[in-house]
Amino acid sequence: MAPKKKEEPKPAAPAAPKPPEPERPKTPEFDPATVTLEFTPEQLEDFKDAFQLFDRTPTSEMKITYAQCGDLIRALGQNPTNAEIMYVLGKPKAEDMQTKMLDFEQFLPIYQHICKAKNRGTFEDFVEGLRVFDKEGNGTVMGAELRHVLATLGEKMREDEVEQLMQNQEDANGCINYEAFVKYIMAS
Amino acid sequence: MPGATSVRLRHLCLQPAPYISAIRAAVLIQRWYRQYVARTEMRRRYTWHIFQSNTSFFTLLPLSFHSFITSSATSWTISHRPAQNVRNLISHIFRENDVCWDSEWERYFCYKNIEVPEVYSGPHLTFPLTVEQAVGLLEAFRNKKQQLHSRYVLELLLETWKLLRMLPNINRISTCHSKEVTICGDLHGQLEDLLLIFYKNGTPSLEKPYVFNGDFVDRGKDSIEILLILFSFMLVYPCDVYLNRGNHEDHIINLRYGFTKEVLTKYKIHGKRILKLLQKIFSWLPLATIIDQKVLVLHGGISDTTDLSVLTKVNRHNVRNFYVSLNLDLSTAFTFTLCSVAGPVCFSAAASEEEGPHLFLVIKSLFVCLQILDLLWSDPMNQDGCMPNEVRGGGCYWGPDVTEDFLNRHNMQLIIRSHECKQEGYEFCHNRKVLTLFSASNYYDVGSNRGAYVKLGPDLVPYMVQYQASSMTRELTARQSVGRTERSALKVLREQLFAHKSDLLCAFKKFDTKNTGLVSLIDWASAVESVMHLNLPWRMLRCQLVTCKTSDGMIDYYDWFNELAIKGPNTDSLLETLYRHRSTLETIFRIVDTDNSGFISMEDFRQTWKLLSVYLKMEITDEDISNLAETIDSNHDGSIDIDEFMEAFRLTDKKSRLERGRSMFMGTTSDLTKLESDPNV
Numbered sequence: 001m002a003p004k005k006k007e008e009p010k011p012a013a014p015a016a017p018k019p020p021e022p023e024r025p026k027t028p029e030f031d032p033a034t035v036t037l038e039f040t041p042e043q044l045e046d047f048k049d050a051f052q053l054f055d056r057t058p059t060s061e062m063k064i065t066y067a068q069c070g071d072l073i074r075a076l077g078q079n080p081t082n083a084e085i086m087y088v089l090g091k092p093k094a095e096d097m098q099t100k101m102l103d104f105e106q107f108l109p110i111y112q113h114i115c116k117a118k119n120r121g122t123f124e125d126f127v128e129g130l131r132v133f134d135k136e137g138n139g140t141v142m143g144a145e146l147r148h149v150l151a152t153l154g155e156k157m158r159e160d161e162v163e164q165l166m167q168n169q170e171d172a173n174g175c176i177n178y179e180a181f182v183k184y185i186m187a188s
Numbered sequence: 189m190p191g192a193t194s195v196r197l198r199h200l201c202l203q204p205a206p207y208i209s210a211i212r213a214a215v216l217i218q219r220w221y222r223q224y225v226a227r228t229e230m231r232r233r234y235t236w237h238i239f240q241s242n243t244s245f246f247t248l249l250p251l252s253f254h255s256f257i258t259s260s261a262t263s264w265t266i267s268h269r270p271a272q273n274v275r276n277l278i279s280h281i282f283r284e285n286d287v288c289w290d291s292e293w294e295r296y297f298c299y300k301n302i303e304v305p306e307v308y309s310g311p312h313l314t315f316p317l318t319v320e321q322a323v324g325l326l327e328a329f330r331n332k333k334q335q336l337h338s339r340y341v342l343e344l345l346l347e348t349w350k351l352l353r354m355l356p357n358i359n360r361i362s363t364c365h366s367k368e369v370t371i372c373g374d375l376h377g378q379l380e381d382l383l384l385i386f387y388k389n390g391t392p393s394l395e396k397p398y399v400f401n402g403d404f405v406d407r408g409k410d411s412i413e414i415l416l417i418l419f420s421f422m423l424v425y426p427c428d429v430y431l432n433r434g435n436h437e438d439h440i441i442n443l444r445y446g447f448t449k450e451v452l453t454k455y456k457i458h459g460k461r462i463l464k465l466l467q468k469i470f471s472w473l474p475l476a477t478i479i480d481q482k483v484l485v486l487h488g489g490i491s492d493t494t495d496l497s498v499l500t501k502v503n504r505h506n507v508r509n510f511y512v513s514l515n516l517d518l519s520t521a522f523t524f525t526l527c528s529v530a531g532p533v534c535f536s537a538a539a540s541e542e543e544g545p546h547l548f549l550v551i552k553s554l555f556v557c558l559q560i561l562d563l564l565w566s567d568p569m570n571q572d573g574c575m576p577n578e579v580r581g582g583g584c585y586w587g588p589d590v591t592e593d594f595l596n597r598h599n600m601q602l603i604i605r606s607h608e609c610k611q612e613g614y615e616f617c618h619n620r621k622v623l624t625l626f627s628a629s630n631y632y633d634v635g636s637n638r639g640a641y642v643k644l645g646p647d648l649v650p651y652m653v654q655y656q657a658s659s660m661t662r663e664l665t666a667r668q669s670v671g672r673t674e675r676s677a678l679k680v681l682r683e684q685l686f687a688h689k690s691d692l693l694c695a696f697k698k699f700d701t702k703n704t705g706l707v708s709l710i711d712w713a714s715a716v717e718s719v720m721h722l723n724l725p726w727r728m729l730r731c732q733l734v735t736c737k738t739s740d741g742m743i744d745y746y747d748w749f750n751e752l753a754i755k756g757p758n759t760d761s762l763l764e765t766l767y768r769h770r771s772t773l774e775t776i777f778r779i780v781d782t783d784n785s786g787f788i789s790m791e792d793f794r795q796t797w798k799l800l801s802v803y804l805k806m807e808i809t810d811e812d813i814s815n816l817a818e819t820i821d822s823n824h825d826g827s828i829d830i831d832e833f834m835e836a837f838r839l840t841d842k843k844s845r846l847e848r849g850r851s852m853f854m855g856t857t858s859d860l861t862k863l864e865s866d867p868n869v
Contacts, residue, residue: 042709042710042741045710045713045727046727046728049725049726049727049728050230050725050728052725053230053233053234053237053725053728054230054233070222070226071225071226071229072226073226074222074223074225074226074227075223075226075227075229075230077223078223079219079220079222079223080219081215081218081219082222125212125213125216126213126216126217128209128213129209129210129212129213129214129216130213132209132210132213133210149210149214150214150217150218150221153210153211153214153215154211154212154214154215154217154218155215155218155219156218157218157221161221161225164225165217165221165224182217185217185220185221185224186220
């Protein structure tokens with residue numbers, strides 16, 4: 001068994017094929033200085049707690065790595081794509097993800113930007129998309145097909161991630177009722 | 189199947205709209221999945237914090253209490269002894285290589301008259317032990333879940349005792365012949381983890397030396413099996429299996445954390461004898477191991493006074509008996525009491541003209557006791573310096589500068605220690621000069637942490653292997669496993685909060701000056717932290733802990749207490765306090781029950797309450813005690829069944845009702861399988 005020396009959860013695989021995201025700006029470079037912060041003091045306290053939980057520096061300096069930034073944003077309740085995260089981080093190189101750090105002040109405009117993005121992904125959108133794979137039009141898709149899709153399309157997931165997501169979702173015939181599946185995913 | 193899908197996708201390419209929506213759906217699912225993973229990670233982290241803080245705060249028996257008990261017990265029979273006894277005592281501690289065979293003990297531990305019945309289907313051992321027998325023992329425990337007969341247990345332990353007495357205080361081994369040494373941390377009675385290590389890494393042999401770094405027993409349910417396996421491999425390969433003593437290899441700690449109970453339950457007839465022999469064995473376990481003169485392996489850690497040359501010379505099996513309570517009399521005399529837990533040996537040395545030199549010797553022995561405590565109990569910290577470890581009540585917290593200094597002085601490069609649970613099974617600190625290693629996976633609850641072991645070759649570069657024992661985790665999905673752990677942590681936390689109701693009420697009132705019964709969320713978090721001192725992310729936990737809330741974001745704290753009460757224990761204040769300290773109470777009972785019979789007399793019972801009330805600085809009147817005693821001694825025969833008494837407590841806790849027959853001795857986060865369907869949890 002290979003030694004695991006990393007302590008942070010790994011960020012998912014990078015570079016997505018062009019997702020049709022309405023928010024994706026055509027202008028280059030994200031500039032944090034242009035973001036006005038609109039959080040209440042209460043919210044800031046909440047964020048601080050969460051930030052601290054992710055802070056793994058030995059002396060608790062209130063800093064997190066770039067790699068953790070995406071996780072923190074998601075943990076706080078947003079769900080950006082990996083591409084969006086890379087954008088607000090200034091499209092860092094792969095090796096920078098574990099080494100470059102952010103402090104709380106630098107994190108806030110990044111998070112604010114993500115928060116402002118329109119909330120996409122309703123229940124219907126999901127179901128609509130999955131219906132494409134519903135051969136028989138009976139409300140189910142083949143588990144194997146869904147796994148394949150998640151691992152090859154969009155912002156690809158790793159095999160173990162797919163496995164974790166789909167664990168215990170398939171019935172005896174290997175089929176998944178996708179409405180139920182989507183409800184399950186959205187009920188985190 | 190994948191082939192078919194690609195064909196489908198290519199087919200879909202001809203119809204762009206469905207393809208795009210398929211990608212969109214995929215991206216949506218992936219985004220949500222990643223959010224779910226991040227939130228799960230968050231929950232895992234704060235659950236971890238809860239467990240860590242809970243251990244130190246509540247369920248640990250501090251050494252200060254330990255010494256309080258022993259010094260009080262013996263101070264009832266205190267008497268001034270002349271200096272001669274002091275001299276004898278000191279020379280007793282520093283006597284070198286004492287290998288006298290104590291024939292009295294041999295008679296007591298004799299196993300020869302123990303018959304093994306025909307119907308016994310477990311392993312039969314013959315000595316000297318062979319590797320086939322050691323492996324056979326492993327198999328018997330793993331597959332057939334058998335118990336080794338007490339006759340063989342005693343025989344095995346006696347052989348172990350003989351071997352250990354030959355060993356020095358500090359083992360020195362080398363990785364010559366390109367042998368890699370495998371080092372394991374705390375096991376805490378979790379047999380599954382030991383089996384997993386042997387499965388992944390191979391059993392000990394001439395080519396595969398092992399060092400086990402203490403804390404083999406307590407908390408888990410198979411402590412005795414682990415010991416038997418480790419000892420048997422040590423007997424077969426005495427030059428390739430090394431055991432270091434941990435702070436749990438101590439009979440007083442075992443009373444508290446479950447090992448004593450385990451042995452008495454599994455070996456109803458000979459349990460007491462086995463425990464007595466184990467007491468001796470524990471005292472003879474070496475204190476540390478040094479690899480290639482460069483890597484120090486020991487259970488707890490070091491302090492700024494740790495001196496290996498001193499530690500090499502002491503009589504380790506005697507010194508461990510002494511817990512020190514220091515009374516500084518600020519008048520002319522400088523008095524202190526050295527109390528023995530093993531028996532009522534008690535004396536005090538007062539500084540006077542003629543006793544000066546003896547005083548020096550006593551101070552020196554004190555110094556040694558403290559040094560050994562440091563080795564077994566200390567924890568590293570991030571700041572420089574060295575300070576007493578108040579959380580554990582013994583040993584110290586030591587900083588990176590102390591590590592640096594120590595390693596330079598002894599010309600070493602790495603300290604490997606255990607003693608603290610780590611989420612990944614291991615953790616480096618002090619600029620990678622200290623490695624903490626923990627081998628009991630799922631320690632707090634299913635899914636809480638990984639275990640790890642270390643392999644060290646001649647290059648002395650540590651190579652970590654992680655694992656997680658999975659017989660329970662396999663049955664749960666990842667989501668369920670995190671959910672369970674989180675639920676049990678929160679339950680424990682709610683109990684804690686409820687047990688501190690009076691203090692919390694005070695704190696809330698300070699913020700609620702107008703006495704409205706409401707506090708804001710920010711104030712709630714500050715108040716709770718100021719009382720509990722657990723350094724937890726209260727704001728994050730708030731939605732789990734407080735479900736009642738007024739519409740403008742204020743919390744009605746009386747409502748909140750009511751909410752906790754439904755899930756928490758009895759509201760009566762005496763019982764509230766006792767409930768909080770129930771594990772301590774049980775420990776005291778077992779200490780008082782010196783012959784391990786499970787019964788204590790009414791008089792001892794009263795004395796126990798008195799002791800507890802002094803320690804807790806609480807008022808418990810004689811009347812309260814008498815009333816309690818009346819209720820407990822149901823058959824009025826003047827003695828109290830400890831188990832029955834503790835059972836009475838458990839009746840107030842719904843969780844234990846469900847687990848009748850299981851011990852709460854293991855702390856508050858034991859196996860919660862049966863609670864899966866409990867709506868109140």
